[in-house]
Amino acid sequence: MIRQLLTYRDGCTDPHRNLATEAYLTETVPEDTCILYLWQNRHTVVIGRNQNAWRECRTTLLEQEGGVLARRLSGGGAVYHDMGNLNFTFSLPTADYDLRRQQEVLVAACRRLGIPAECSGRNDILTGGRKFSGNSFYHHGGRSFHNGTLLIDVDMEKLGRYLAPSQGKLESKGVASVRSRVVNLSQIQPGLTVSHMEEALWAAFSEVYGLPTRRLEPSQLDQAALERHYQCFHSYDWVYGQAMPCTxxxxxxxxxxxxxxxxxxxxxxxxxxxxxxxxxxxxxxxxxxxxxxxxxxxxxxxxxxxxxxxxxxxxxxxxxxxxxxxxx
Incomplete structure (x- = not known):
């Protein structure tokens, strides 16, 4: 049972360091505790743990234009991140993992901002039938996380420019392009900013769990452990996966x-x-x-x-x- 809520936000926009922080917070989350970590990446494509980087992303174009490719621990598909996107991670003991409750925090935050939202299946959150949040999940060693994106004011041209989804994926979704099935929340609520969403999430987190929140400070994290995680997420072998001749x-x-x-x-x-x-x-x-x-x-x-x-x-x-x- 969750008895303590912690929040964390450090302002870092390096995707490999942010993924390292996510892994560290999940690995070290205390019993009976849920941590809500909010983070942003600058000009990044993040792929799922078992995706082929070259098939999911136009990697050369991304790198030529100053972008970064990152691979996360959890499954799911490729996503584009910029400063118009807010990412969230709920880290908690697996015994207390409750996807619907965690997603209710997201829906309640949108409600506070005057945006109607609903869950679709396990991994999407929609408004007006269009997706603004994709979620993914990770469970290991008695600890779990549930993470995802919140599209506030993402550059949709770049989202479509760097991602290279297969035709099979597009056909299965019944749409002609990636951009046609996602929406920025600022289109639904003009004037909405990442800061507005951040404040709504902190409040909704406390509301849904019925507990006060306490902020974690960067100084409380083990910097040596974070660096070890960073070296993994930053390595070529992790980001691109093992190359092999395919017959x-x-x-x-x-x-x-x-x-x-x-x-x-x-x-x-x-x-x-x-x-x-x-x-x-x-x-x-x-x-x-x-x-x-x-x-x-x-x-x-x-x-x-x-x-x-x-x-x-x-x-x-x-x-x-x-x-x-x-x-x-």
Whole structure:
């Protein structure tokens, strides 16, 4: 049961440092405590933990124009961040994790600002049928976080310029482009600023949980631990993922998300595997990649490995059907 509410905001706009702070706050959140961390990134594309950077983002263009690519711990899809976007993270013990209650904080904050909002599925928040907040989730070692974006006054031209969603994703959403299905809240409530939303969130956090809030100060954080997290999030290997020669690739969009499977095959055996997905529950991706390494490159052998992986139980039927449709 949550008995203490903490808030944190340090003004940093470096995405790798902000992701390091998110990881640190989640790793160290005390029992019976929920931390609401608000943060902003300047000119950044953030991709989900198991996404292929080159397929989701026009990386060269982003870098040429002074942008930064970052990879988060949680699943989900790619998002563009600038100073017209406010990010939030709820960090708390997994035993106290309550997605609907956390999302109610966001809806209540919008209500305070005169904006009607509603949750759509697990990971989107809408106003007037258009998305202004996408959410993602992470659970590890008895601690969890729920994070997301709030589009206040984001540069929509750049949002569409740097993100490169697959046609399958667009078709599954029933829209012609990324920009056609998102909306800035400043369009709904002219004059709205990031500061207005920030104040509304602090108040709604206290209102929904029925507890006072206490502010965490940067001096209270372990700077050495933060630096260790930063070095990970800033590293090329984390941001771009392991590069490998791919001799086989297949993919499809399923109701639970899009997936691409890449295999490096040598001597009839899968020597290396990569699984890229924007699924919200992406916990199967890394176990699946490990499980396919060393597997004979035959459909039934591949399917057997998929079916034997406990983490793949919910998606095994779809993955095996995909593999059986390939010309192997």
């Amino acid at each position: 086989f690739s297949c993919g499809e969009r399923f109701p639970w998300g899009e997936l691409t499977l890449e295999l490096a095959v040598e001597g009839g055996v899968c020597r290396h595997a990569a699984v890229w997905t924007d699924a919200m529950d992406e916990s199967f991706a890394q176990p699946l990649a490990r499980g396919l390494e060393g597997c004979p490159f035959r459909v039934e052998d591949l399917c057997l490995r998929v079916e034997e992986a406990p983490a793949c139980r919910e998606v095994a039927a779809d993955l095996c059907a995909l593999l059986r449709r390939q010309d192997i």
